Amino acid sequence: MSTHIVSVYDEDLKYLTRRISEMGGLAEQMVAESVRALVNADLALAQKVISDDTILDEAERQIGEKAIVTIAKRQPMAADLREIMGSIRIAADLERVGDLGKNTAKRVIAVSSASLPRQLARGLEHLAELALMQLKEVLDVYASRSPEKANSIRERDNEIDAIYTSLFRELLTYMMEDPRNITPCTHLLFCAKNIERIGDHATNIAETIYYMATGAQPVGERPKDDTANTVGAFGK
Amino acid sequence: MNMMSEAAVEKALDQKMNAVPFKMIGKDVSVYYGEKRALFDVNLNVRENTVTALIGPSGCGKSTFLRTLNRMNDTIDNCRVMGKITLDEDDIYDPSIDVVELRARVGMVFQKPNPFPKSIYENVSYGPKIHGLARSKADFDQIVEQSLQKAGLWNEVKDRLHEPGTGLSGGQQQRLCIARAVAVSPEVILMDEPCSALDPIATAKVEELIHELRTNFTIVIVTHSMQQAARVSQRTAMFHLGNLVEENDTDKMFTNPDDQRTQDYIMGRFG
Numbered sequence: 001m002s003t004h005i006v007s008v009y010d011e012d013l014k015y016l017t018r019r020i021s022e023m024g025g026l027a028e029q030m031v032a033e034s035v036r037a038l039v040n041a042d043l044a045l046a047q048k049v050i051s052d053d054t055i056l057d058e059a060e061r062q063i064g065e066k067a068i069v070t071i072a073k074r075q076p077m078a079a080d081l082r083e084i085m086g087s088i089r090i091a092a093d094l095e096r097v098g099d100l101g102k103n104t105a106k107r108v109i110a111v112s113s114a115s116l117p118r119q120l121a122r123g124l125e126h127l128a129e130l131a132l133m134q135l136k137e138v139l140d141v142y143a144s145r146s147p148e149k150a151n152s153i154r155e156r157d158n159e160i161d162a163i164y165t166s167l168f169r170e171l172l173t174y175m176m177e178d179p180r181n182i183t184p185c186t187h188l189l190f191c192a193k194n195i196e197r198i199g200d201h202a203t204n205i206a207e208t209i210y211y212m213a214t215g216a217q218p219v220g221e222r223p224k225d226d227t228a229n230t231v232g233a234f235g236k
Numbered sequence: 237m238n239m240m241s242e243a244a245v246e247k248a249l250d251q252k253m254n255a256v257p258f259k260m261i262g263k264d265v266s267v268y269y270g271e272k273r274a275l276f277d278v279n280l281n282v283r284e285n286t287v288t289a290l291i292g293p294s295g296c297g298k299s300t301f302l303r304t305l306n307r308m309n310d311t312i313d314n315c316r317v318m319g320k321i322t323l324d325e326d327d328i329y330d331p332s333i334d335v336v337e338l339r340a341r342v343g344m345v346f347q348k349p350n351p352f353p354k355s356i357y358e359n360v361s362y363g364p365k366i367h368g369l370a371r372s373k374a375d376f377d378q379i380v381e382q383s384l385q386k387a388g389l390w391n392e393v394k395d396r397l398h399e400p401g402t403g404l405s406g407g408q409q410q411r412l413c414i415a416r417a418v419a420v421s422p423e424v425i426l427m428d429e430p431c432s433a434l435d436p437i438a439t440a441k442v443e444e445l446i447h448e449l450r451t452n453f454t455i456v457i458v459t460h461s462m463q464q465a466a467r468v469s470q471r472t473a474m475f476h477l478g479n480l481v482e483e484n485d486t487d488k489m490f491t492n493p494d495d496q497r498t499q500d501y502i503m504g505r506f507g
Contacts, residue, residue: 002505009504075463077490077502215492 012070013080016063016087023059023094024139026052028132030101031198035128037105038191039121041112049105056098063091079215086212090142093201093208097135100194100201107187114184117174123167124192130160131195134202141206147213153206154222160199161226167192168228196226259284259424259454260305260342265319267300267309274300277319278480280473282424287446287455289465289486292475293501298458301475302426305456306342307335323424340367343417347429349409351401351416356393359401359412360384363420379419386452387415388445407438414445418453425449427457431464443468462502466490474498 004010030049037045067084070076076084134153141149171189174181203222210218260282267275275297282288282305290298300309307328309315321328328338340363351359360380364370370379380397384390389411393404401412410430417425427446431439446455446468459465465472466486473483474495482495493499500506 002500005504005506074504077462077466077504078493078499080503081491 006074009070009074009080012066012074013083015066016070016084019059019063019066020087020090020094020142021139023056023063023091024135024142026056026059027094027097027101028135028139030056030098031104031128031135031195032132034101034104034108035125035191035195037108038111039125041108043108043112046105046108050102053098053102056095060091060095063087079212082212082215086208089208090205093204097198097201100197104191104194107191111184111187111191114181120167120170120174120188123163123170124188124195127160127163127167127192127195130163131198131202134160134199138202138205138209141209145209145213147210150206150210150213151218154203154210154218157199157203157222158226160196164192164196165226165228165231168231172231256283256286258282259324260456261320261322262301262304263320263322265301265304265317265321267297267304267318268314268316269312270314274478275304276478278475280480280483282454282456283471284454285450285452286471287450287457287469288471288473289469290456290458290473290475291460291462291465291501292481294460295477296475297478298473298475299428300478302428302456302458305424305426306339306344308344310335340420341422342424342426343420343422344426344428345410345413345417345430348433349406349413351404351409351412353400353402355398356384356401356404356412357397360415360419363416367420369420383415383419384412386418386445386449387411388441388448389415405438407434407441410434410438410442411445414442414449418449422453424454424456427455429458429460432460439464462490474501476501 030052033045034049036042037049067088070084071081074080134156137149138153141153168189171185171192175185207218210216258281262278262280262282265275265278265280266273278297278301280301290302292298303309304317304321305328307317309317317329323338323341326333328342352362354362357380360383361370361376364376364379370376381390381394384393389408392408393412401409404412410433414425414430431442434442443464446457449455457465457468459468466489469486471483472486472489474481474489474493474497476497482489482493482498484493489498490502493502
C-alpha cells in the first residue's frame, strides 16, 4: 500500500504491526511450553510460562495505548482505521491465548503428582499441535493480510473441535475406570478446553484480519465440530 | 465461503438510500473556463433532505460543481456549463429560468462569512424584502426571528438586532449568513467550506446547525475536512481532476470506499 504523506503516521502503524507479531510469537511459545511442561511434569518450565504472561499483558496494554493515541492524533480513515481497530482486537485475543497457556501451566503441579497414561498425554500433545499450527498460520496471515487465507483458517477450526470432543470422551472413560483418576483427569479436561479455546481465538484473529483486509465482516456460522457439550446427553 | 459479498453490502446500502428522492439531478455536467476544462461529464444527484458532502483535493472541481447548482458560474465571464441540471423537474439552465428566483430556491453560504455592512436585522430581512416575501413590520420581525432561531443565533443577538452584522464574531457572522440564506425559505442550501475560517467551537455549532437544517432543507457542502464530511453528511462524493470518482453512503465512504483514489485521499496517502 502507498505510504502516508505524514511519514510518522506510517511509523505509528508499523509499531502496532511489529508489537502484534511479537505478542504472537510469545503467545505461541507459551502455549507450546505449557503443554511440554504438562506432558513432562516440568515444574520449572511451568513456572516460566506463568511469569511470561505478565510480558504479554503489558504488551497488550501498550498496543492499546498506542492505538488510542494514534486515533486521537491522526483521525484514521478507512483501511487505516480498520488496521488500528484490528490491532486492538488481535492484541486482546493474543493476551487471552497467553492466559490460557498460563492456566495450563498452573495445573502442571496438580497433574504431575498423578501418573498419566502415556496415550492421554499424546492426545493432548496432538490437540496442542493443531492449535499451535492454527495460531502460527494465523500469524503468518497477519503478516500477509490475505483474506483468502484468513478464510481457510476460519474453516479449519472444526478439526480441533473434533479432537477435543474425542479427548473429552477418553477422559470420561479414565474417570469411570478409577475414581482416583478424577482429580488429574478433571485438570486435564480443563487443559484440553484451554487448548481448544486457543483454536477459537485463532479463528477470531482470522476473522479480524479478513475485516482489516476487506472492510467486510465474514458472515455465516463458523464451522463447528465441538460436540463435547452434549456428550453424555441422550445416552450418547 | 459465505462471506457477504461487497456487492451484497452495497445493494443493502443502496436500497436504504434509494428510498430518498432526488432533489437535484446533474447529468453529464462539464464546465469550461475558457479553453480549460474543469469538469468532465459529472453525473451526480442530490437527494432530498440529505446532506451531500463534496470532497477532493484542491482544484478537483468540487466547488465548480457546487456553483453550477445555482448558476453561480454565470458570474464568471468565460465560464461555460454543458450537460443538464434539474431542480425537481426544472432544467435550471433553461433560458426561461429566472436566475434570481433560482438562487432564492438554491441558497448559498460561502467560505468567508460575508455579512452585508448593515444591521443584523437588515442582513436577514434583505432577502425576503427583495423577493417580496413579507410586507408588514410584524411579518419581517417574524421571519428575522425564525431565521435566526433556525441558525442557532437568536439567543446571542436578540438584544442587539440593530447593531452591525460585521461586529459579530467570525462564527456568529457565519451563522448570520446561514440565517440570511434560510430567510428566503430556499429548498437547497449550498455551502462552500463554511467552517474553514472558524475555530473548533464555532465549527461545532455550524455542524450542529447543518444537522438540524437537514430536516427542512437539502444541503450540499464542499469541505476540505474529511472528518467534517464524515460527521455531517449522509452521502459523500469524491472528485479528482475534474472527474467524479465515487459517490457513496458516507459511512461506507469513510470505512471502506470502493475507489483506490478515494482510499488514498481520505487516508492521507499518496498513490
